[in-house]
Amino acid sequence: GQQLNQSPQSMFIQEGEDVSMNCTSSSIFNTWLWYKQEPGEGPVLLIALYKAGELTSNGRLTAQFGITRKDSFLNISASIPSDVGIYFCAGHRGGNQGGKLIFGQGTELSVKP
Amino acid sequence: EAQVTQNPRYLITVTGKKLTVTCSQNMNHEYMSWYRQDPGLGLRQIYYSMNVEVTDKGDVPEGYKVSRKEKRNFPLILESPSPNQTSLYFCASSDSLFEEKPFFGSGTQLSVL
Numbered sequence: 001g002q003q004l005n006q007s008p009q010s011m012f013i014q015e016g017e018d019v020s021m022n023c024t025s026s027s028i029f030n031t032w033l034w035y036k037q038e039p040g041e042g043p044v045l046l047i048a049l050y051k052a053g054e055l056t057s058n059g060r061l062t063a064q065f066g067i068t069r070k071d072s073f074l075n076i077s078a079s080i081p082s083d084v085g086i087y088f089c090a091g092h093r094g095g096n097q098g099g100k101l102i103f104g105q106g107t108e109l110s111v112k113p
Numbered sequence: 114e115a116q117v118t119q120n121p122r123y124l125i126t127v128t129g130k131k132l133t134v135t136c137s138q139n140m141n142h143e144y145m146s147w148y149r150q151d152p153g154l155g156l157r158q159i160y161y162s163m164n165v166e167v168t169d170k171g172d173v174p175e176g177y178k179v180s181r182k183e184k185r186n187f188p189l190i191l192e193s194p195s196p197n198q199t200s201l202y203f204c205a206s207s208d209s210l211f212e213e214k215p216f217f218g219s220g221t222q223l224s225v226l
Contacts, residue, residue: 003154003155003157004155006155009153033214040219040220041219041220042117042203042205042217042218042219042220043156043203043217044217045214045216048214088155088156090156100146100158100161100171101156101158101215103148103155103156103157104155105153105154105155106155
């Protein structure tokens, strides 16, 4: 099955730094989602994007739906230790696909105090 | 409290011994699905169900079975587990066919020896 290409695979940053990660696909998606997974837990939705070009923020997090509908970006500003976790992008093709999502491989974020 | 509950959280078994991982949601969601998470591969969908008695294959269905006899429950069955099914499994549910934001359970870590 298809997967999204997410990069980078891992990041080691200092507290206070900004973080950027992205996700690309060879095909179009109608919805892009960004999830965060903490150890021992399931993914939790951070941001949902529904329109090409859309820019949405959730606190220090900002995500964008690429104009081509084949990519998406997540930025975290002024990182803090509790930002540690694995961040996943996910795409949804719309129509009657329900909750069928295609996930990226994940970006593991480590924040040094 | 809205929940997707999986049991057990951890399971160690041997090759060929049938097992069932249960999943229950209390949100009256129509759509439920199972994912497996493997390092470097993100989450991949195993099976999904659009309603009671309606199930279909996801991206990696081989070696798995599911059933949906009641709206709230969606068990994952491994008739003859093999070591390559050692993985972290997540159940998820969504409100409808057109709900793109599945709500995830906390996961089941399965080891097949």
